[in-house]
Amino acid sequence: MVLRGREAELKELGELVDGPEDRGGVVIRGEAGIGKSALVAETAAAASVAGLRVLRTTGAEAERDLAYAGLHQLLHPVRAGVAQLPAPQRDALRTALGLADGASPSAYLVGLAALTLLAEEAAAKPLLLVAEDVHWLDRASADVLAFVARRIETEPIVLLATLRDGASSPLLDAGLASMVLERLGADDAADLLDAVAPGLAPAVRTRLLTEAAGHPLALTELPSALADLDGLDPVLPLTERLERTFTARVAGLPEPTRTALLVAALNETTSLAETLAATGALLGTVEGRAGGGGAGRVASALPGGELASHGLARTSGAAAATAGHLATARFPRVEPEILAPAVEARLVELSAGSVTFRHPLMRSAIPAAATPASRRRAHLALAEALRDQPDRWAWHQAAATVGPDETVAVELERTAERARYRGGAAAAIAALEQAARLSEQPETKADRLLKAAELAVDSGRRETAERLVHAAKPAGTRQRATASRLLSEFEDGVREDPARVAELAVTAEAVAADGETDAALRILWSAAMRCFWTEPGDAARKALLDVADRLPIADDDPRVVAVTAYVAPFERGQAVLENLRKLAGATGADPEVDRYLGSAAMQVGAFDLAARFSAAAAPGLRAQGRLGLLPRALAVQAWSRVRLGDLAAAVPAAAEAARFARETGQPFMYGLATAVQAEIAALRGDHKQAKTLADEAERAGLAAGARPVLATVQLTRGLIDLSEGRFDDAFADLRRMLDPADPAYQLALRAYCVAELTEAAVRAGQADALRDILAELAALETPSPALQIGLRYARAVLDPSDERFAEALRADLTGWPAERGRVHLAFGEWLRRQRRVVESRTHLRTARETFDALGMTAWGERARRELRGAGESSPNRGPDARDKLTPHELSIAQLAAEGLTNREIGQRLYLSHRTVGTHLHRIFPKLGVTSRADLAATLKALDG
Known part of the structure; x- marks a missing residue:
């Protein structure tokens, strides 16, 4: 039967299946009986004629609690291809579907396996994936379909899903287009009724059209209930009236x-x-x-x-x-x-x-x-x-x-x-x-x-x-402790009372007293997380430390090190740093341990170690499919790399952290990764992009009081102000990070922007205020590398002399190129003001070359201006090859330059290898290269 009143929708869906590349898919939404399935059937028939292979799955209400039932139905016709998948994906998919025994698979690894399998099938013949009634799909299958939907933009695959109005599904947030079906217009409704029930008496026909109100299922089914039409209560919702006609038919x-x-x-x-x-x-x-x-x-x-x-x-x-x-x-x-x-x-x-x-x-x-x-x-x-x-x-x-x-x-x-x-x-x-x-x-x-x-x-x-x-309704110490821990497990939850941290300290102590040491440590870890995102106060922090100190666990246990770093980054900074340096030799053994040690290193300002631990964590988390933890490691890696000046590594890490954080529903981590992207844009001199990203990150941070997010936003705004010469604004923005009453205050991170604060204060005439701040920070008596580097720089700029600048340059800045470049720039500027122009050029030239190599455009331009003032022309820096790539493309290019195959890159980034190939075809001409060897040489030259 010809569909009436759906010509526009059929045309749109027809165009989708005529050219599946770069299309993605559509979620068709509407009330029950509105004609979603009929529209899908027409589209599927057209797709078959057009040469597409159609794979189907249909959600069933009774099947919602059977894991991966819907996925099995979808993949059953192509199951032979499972054997050719890479081993981790093959094992994950077979285990998920109950086809083999194996380790409990990550949902994301199952998703990657399904994506790879479908991409391989689509290489032979384009695919139309039909998922009907996705509101009734089991959650595991729905999550996999959403994962696939986000990643088929370059594949010859179209996903067509149907969803009942008012229902939720992971597919709604998977980047698919939305098509909402409305009821039929009067003429189309009349045509449909006449087609299914010709020859009705005028009065009956009018009554049916009124009752159906343009609802296709009602128009086709109510005529069979003509004998009982008077019994259909018009006050009842149409769905209930239809159900009554069906039950009457059954009776x-x-x-x-x-x-x-x-x-x-x-x-x-x-x-x-x-x-x-x-x-x-x-x-x-x-x-x-x-x-x-x-x-x-x-x-x-x-x-x-x-x-x-x-x-x-x-x-x-x-x-x-x-x-x-x-x-x-x-x-x-x-x-x-x-x-x-x-x-x-x-x-x-x-x-x-x-x-x-x-x-x-x-x-x-x-x-x-x-x-x-x-x-x-x-x-x-x-x-x-x-x-x-x-x-x-x-x-x-x-x-x-x-x-x-x-x-x-x-x-x-x-x-x-x-x-x-x-x-x-x-x-x-x-x-x-x-x-x-x-x-x-x-x-x-x-x-x-x-x-x-x-x-x-x-x-x-x-x-x-x-x-x-x-x-x-937990009763007894064990159950209450478990309940308390579970309610505190979410790092990225909504705003909550900081007093909760003190309560957790009491709970952890009670659990430890019962001999449940591991459980007590898990509760302490949950509480320590709160000390990062919120500020519970000195008393709560001390209570946590007291419990941790009494646990019968070695001080160099990675869990204790991480808890201590989060709770007392300065008071215990010396011990934490010593333990982190010892533990750095064991990276790669456990990615989750590496991840929280990376976070611990960031707390104490050891950004080189933070980047090292986080980089070690990422491959293992990827291989295990733990995409919930991966953005946390990547965000710490990106935050630390930016502070070190390694923007080339920070750009793809921050972009990927933001993408996975959004996909896995972690608003705090998304906000932090977005704030890091804003900071990168500011350092590159792209102030418009930096402001846009900072505003977006601030919205995420304010919604839940996420202090690290708001602190990074303020740091970004201070960088923009400095670059634009608004030094009073810069000092005001950066000083907010040091005000305990400000939501941008974060106990640890406030101490790691001393150089920027010093620049702003000196140029804004706030030297006295700066001296008070420096005295307060120096009193922390911590060996934090970032803080000590910042303090040496601040002393040299505030009270400049050859000896102070030489002291700053003699410090171990291995792995901290941005800080070394900053000292050279400040030294060169001071020398020029002292009319020691020839001496200044050496330092300014070094600063320019350093910042150009790091991609820190705003700082590089500042060095150029100073050089011109010193009488030396300095060529403008054009955009290098990396600037021409999106963060996603840069990540793929870097992995390809390391020698990874498309399939290996896809496994790392949770993409199909065909998608990787498509990106590389776009990357090569952007960089003016024609081979992987040329690509590796180009990126190596930039890093050199």
């Missing part, structure tokens, strides 16, 4: 057919064999059939049944055949003809061993109209039919259980563990919640809810974690 069917329809509606899959088997069990036509699907049967479940237990039988012919074989061996033979009346009533369709409802509203209406007892019996029958599939057995048994039942609860807990093992956190959380509902003891219930909350924390779902912790 007229034979009882065996109604039974089969109820079973089919409650079944997770469309398997006809499963529906018929469970219907046979429910009808009880074989004498002596086993009833109830008791828990004792689960022990005999075979591992081979695991495939279907994840909802995969919907697409696997082998699994469906097996289910059918088991069913006929166990239950009375029920023929498909039992559903024939439902087919004639246009409720379901039978094809290729499957039974599908013509619309999801039909599927939901049937259980809603059944009695609770009937639904429970149907669930029990399905459990009996699926007793060799433990996960699905457990869910149906739970649905049939009203009161506490520890036997079923234990099986649900095992289901949760299998889901967690495959990386399906959302499915595991749902199973544990159900297990808690069925728990017989309050303590066991609380333990299961807290275990679910832990999974929610691990997957970054703060609201879910908080809901579960509160529902647990």
Whole structure:
């Protein structure tokens, strides 16, 4: 049937599939029955004619708690290609889909595997990916589809998804275009009604058009309810009226057919064999059939049944055949003809061993109209039919259980563990919640809810974690400590009372007193994080230190070092630095340890060590697919690299940190990475971009009181002011970082902008105020490299002399080229003012060359101006090759220059190798090179 009133939408979707490259995809949104599926069907048919291969998955409400069920359905036709994936991706995908045993896979590694597999298939034939009813997809599959959607812009792949109005999905934030379907206009609605129900009496036709109000499903289905039209309450929402027409249609069917329809509606899959088997069990036509699907049967479940237990039988012919074989061996033979009346009533369709409802509203209406007892019996029958599939057995048994039942609860807990093992956190959380509902003891219930909350924390779902912790109503020291820790796990949460830190100190002390040392240390780490993002005050910091000092753990334990650095970066700076230097020799052993040691080094101003630890952490976090932790390591690396002056390394790290932080829902880290990008732009002299990025970062930081974000924003604004000659503004902006009452105050970071503050103060005539600030910072008595370098520079500029500048240059500035260049510049400027012009040129020339090499354009131009004043012409610096690349392109170019293949680069950056190749084809002409060897030589020359 020709779609009426959808010409514009069909044209847009037709253009999408005609040229899938650089298109991405579309999310079609609209109310139930608005015609989303019809539009997709037309588009899929057109895509097939155009030569695209169509892969499909459809969300099912009953399948939402079966991890990766939707992904299996999508990838089943191309499953042969899994064997050719790189080993880490292959193992992750096979484990996620229950096809093999392996380490619990990261959702992002599964996403990369799916992307690689689809990109390989698309290389042979362009793909149209169809995902219908994504609001009902299991969360793990939806996350993977969103991951893929963000990365197909250069692939011959189009993703077409449908989403019900008011529903949420990760695909909404995946960069896909949005298409909202409205109801049909009056003329189109009349044409559609006349096509499906010609010859209606005028009065009936008018009534139907009024009732349907342009709703396509209503226009096609309400005519079948003409006999009961007067009984349709117009006050009811249209969806409910439609459901009533469907249930009225069911009521007229034979009882065996109604039974089969109820079973089919409650079944997770469309398997006809499963529906018929469970219907046979429910009808009880074989004498002596086993009833109830008791828990004792689960022990005999075979591992081979695991495939279907994840909802995969919907697409696997082998699994469906097996289910059918088991069913006929166990239950009375029920023929498909039992559903024939439902087919004639246009409720379901039978094809290729499957039974599908013509619309999801039909599927939901049937259980809603059944009695609770009937639904429970149907669930029990399905459990009996699926007793060799433990996960699905457990869910149906739970649905049939009203009161506490520890036997079923234990099986649900095992289901949760299998889901967690495959990386399906959302499915595991749902199973544990159900297990808690069925728990017989309050303590066991609380333990299961807290275990679910832990999974929610691990997957970054703060609201879910908080809901579960509160529902647990923890009792006893152990449970209360666990609850307290879980509520404090989020580094990037919303603004909270800094007094929370002191409470955590008390909790950690109580847990430690019970001998739970590791748990106490985890609580301390959570509290230490708060000391970075917020300011809890001296008393809270001291309380944390006191607890840490009493723990029976060595002072050089990386966890203790990190906690100490966050809580007391100056008071304990000497010990922290000594331990960090010892631990630096063991980088690469554990990426998570390297990550928080990198953060610890940043706290104490050892930016060279911070960059080293963070750079060591990144490869391991990438390989493990831990994209939630990766942006944290990258942001610290970028922040530190900028302070060192290594913009070439900082640019791609900051850009990638921002991208992954946004993708993984970490607003604090996104704000910090964006602030670093703003600082880079300011140093490069791109003040317009710097201001835009600083404003964006400030919005993220203010929303949650993230002090490091706001401090970096103020540093950026001070750099812009300095470059533009507004020294009073620069001093005011930078001084905010040192005011404890200002939200931009951060205990550690405030001490690491001394050079910029000195520049501003001296030029703004604020020397006396600067002396007070320097005295306060010097009193910290810490060996912090960044602070000591800044203080030596400040003393030389504030009270200049050959000896003071020589002292600043004699300091160990290995790895700190920007600071060395800054000293040379200040020394040269002072010498010129002393009319020692010839001597000044040497220092100014060194400063210019240093800043040019570092890409610090604003500082390089300042050195040029001073050189011209000293009587030496200085050629303007044109943009170097790196300036011509986007941060993303620069990251790819650097990896290619290191000798990595496209596939290896893709694995590092979570892109398909085809996307990497497309970027390199754009990079080469930008840099004027024709080969990887030329690329490596060009970038090496710049770094030299």
